[in-house]
Amino acid sequence: MIRFILADLRRLWLGGAVVILLVALATALGVAVTLQERSLRLGSARAADKFDLVVGAPGSETQLILSSIFLQAAPLPLVEGSVLTKLAADPRVSWAAPVGFGDSFAGYPIIGTTTSLISGTTTGFSEGKMFALEGEAVLGAAVDLSIGAEIKPMHGTAETGGHTHAGPAYKVVGKLQPTGTPWDRAILVPIQAVWHVHGLGADHGHHEEHEGEHHDADGHDHSAEGEAHHDDADVHAEGASGHPDTAAHAQEAQQQGQKYAFALGAASSKHVEEDHHGSIDADTPIVETFGASTPGLPAILVKPKTIADAYRLRQEYRSGSTLGVFPGEVLTGLYATLGDAKMVLSAVAAGSQGLVAAALVLVTVIHVGQRRRQIGALRAFGAPRSSVFLIVWLELFLLVALGVGIGFLVGLGAAHVGAQMFTAKSGVILPVGFTREDGRLALILLGFAGVLAAVPALLAYRQSPAQALRA
Amino acid sequence: MLPLKIENLAVTFPGLVAPVLSIGTLEISAGSHVALTGGSGSGKSTLINIIAGLERIRAGKVLWGSQNLADLSEGRRDRWRAENIGLVMQDFHLFPGLSALENILLPARLSRVANAELVKRAHALFETVGLKRPEQHIETMSRGEMQRVAIARALLRKPGVIIADEPTASLDLESGEAVGDLLLSVAADAGSTLIIASHDQRLVERLGRRLSLKSGRIIGDVPTGEIAA
DSSP: OOOHHHHHHTHHHHHHHHHHHHHHHHHHHHHHHHHHHHHHHHHHHHHHOOOOEEEESHHHHHHHHHHHHHHHHOOOOOOOOOHHHHHHHTTEEEEEEEEEEEEEEEEEEEEEOOOHHHHHHHHEEEOOOOOOTEEEEEEEETTTOOOOEOOOOOSOOGGGTOEEEESOOEEEEEEEOOOOSGGGOOOEEEHHHHHHHHOOOTTTOOTTTHHHHHHHHHHHHHHHTTTTTTTTTHHHHHHHHOOOGGGGHHHHHHHHHHOOOOOOOOOHHHHHHHHTTTOOOTTSSSSOOOOOOOOOOOEEEESSSSHHHHHHHHTTTTTTTTTOOHHHHHHHHHHHHHHHHHHHHHHHHHHHHHHHHHHHHHHHHHHHTTTTHHHHHHTTTTHHHHHHHHHHHHHHHHHHHHHHHHHHHHHHHHOOOHHHHHHHHHHHOOOOOOHHHHHHHHHHHHHHHHHHHHHHHHHHHHHHHHHHHHH | OOOOEEEEEEETTTTTTSSSSEEEEEEEEEEEEEEEETTTTSHHHHHHHHHOOOOOOOEEEEETTTEGGGGHHHHHHHHHHHHHHHEEETTTOOOSSSHHHHHHHHHHTTTOOOOOOHHHHHHHHHHHOOOOTTBBBBGSSHHHHHHHHHHHHHHHHHHHHEEEEEETTSSSSHHHHHHHHHHHHHHHHOEEEEEEOOOOOOHHTTSSSEEEEEETEEEEEEEEOOOOO
């Protein structure tokens, strides 16, 4: 019987191939959507689970998490430096580290932070060592630079019209092991250095050549709003020096800047001196005790000692001038959105699967019609009806099952490609893989195929051999 | 080896007033060789279908030995036919993609009765019908060869009755004659009852009895004499 089925399928290979292709594509679509959504969820959750609590200034929780954990640079309102001082001294906190961002190099974000954050969130170095001097930098595993490379920070990113800071350059001293998080794509430098690069009061401008342009590129919508919520201080500072005729506006911006801007905290007199050059003192050892003079910060990552401490800290830092957020709770909200998007995609996939199913029914009904004579002959020569049923059913079921199998593989492949593209862009490793849930989907599809295949089989079963032979 | 007895058979098709076949009584003795003749629309094919158990019998009796086909369900009729009737059709109804031998064995295999003995018999029959390459694919054979394969298939399960519907009509003269010879000799060897519907005058004359049909009725029943029952 198997040989007969195979001979039959060989004879009808073209139609069979089309059926397999249709089924495979429809299956792949559904599988890819499911896998991609799941891996996005898992990957982002894994990326976030190293960070227990994020403290920032009141504003968008989502933006705070996206910026501090997923390193999607966006100007954030600043939280006072004293908060870090207080958190670092809190006995419930095992470590608290500032995160400073806004600069980039070769498309990689430059993140200012501390050694405790690096050792607290990574498994160690694959090469080299931790930064110890202000002019040193450590690379995430996915940064395609080597030890000893020189990094000239660019303000913003090239795509958003950023400009290279004139003076400072970091030297790469170490490379971290992969963590599967966006931090793999980051260049980590001492926060102190970031402060020094940007660390000026509103009355000191960067002496950069393209500051006017920068202002135009970055600041115009804020000018329109007359408000500088989410801008950073540099822009306004530059605005002030680059366009004296807009002094009034700049004045206002400065005031806003004092409150929101990135690097506007009070600096030590030494800093102020250096700030004139907008430069770092490459050979200064880093200091990681943050006193009262700590500048304002976009976000502070906190590692509480216990879960209970985490909840208490979040509660305490959710009032007034700070916003304590568990990344998990923000992600949950995002997943809800993701879930909606998945539902739409799944509906599209289900629709296409329905269409394919309908097409299959049509194809098989026509097919059985064309095979009436053959089926009639089989019965006339003594094949029992059960055999005829089995032949027709198996033939179609084999095709569909093969299609489903190929579809799962193609879907897996597509999800892998998608995940790799995503990883390359964001650094978040998306774990693509089948789970028990997919096994259930496969069984449902196969069960459906089984029922579908029974339709023509029953049609074949019903006709009398004499009728079939006359056809 | 089975005798046929038909009583009060009437076959009607929906939409037609007159029955397409109406036979009061007809007996064919076991082992006899009978030709069925008649123009198209005479009811010849219907009679073949009825006595082969391919069509349901709504009125009358069709007895092969003591078995009334009218009493059997469709599934039982299929099984009975597989065991007792060897069918040979004008269009062969062989299955492409399979070898000659596989075609001979296919119905038995699908009925799950093919055992080593039957496979051996298939090989023997293959030689009996005068063919040489059992592994040859069916679509590469000539029409005459195909009909020989079909005859071997019909004989595989030692049927008591061989029914052939225009077995030579789609063959050239020479092959047709050879196929006719073959049918007569295998039926004689096995002692099977042989019923052939045919236009082929030369073939008809070689059978022992000729039944002529017209408009669903038997209008002639004459012995032709060459081979007696």
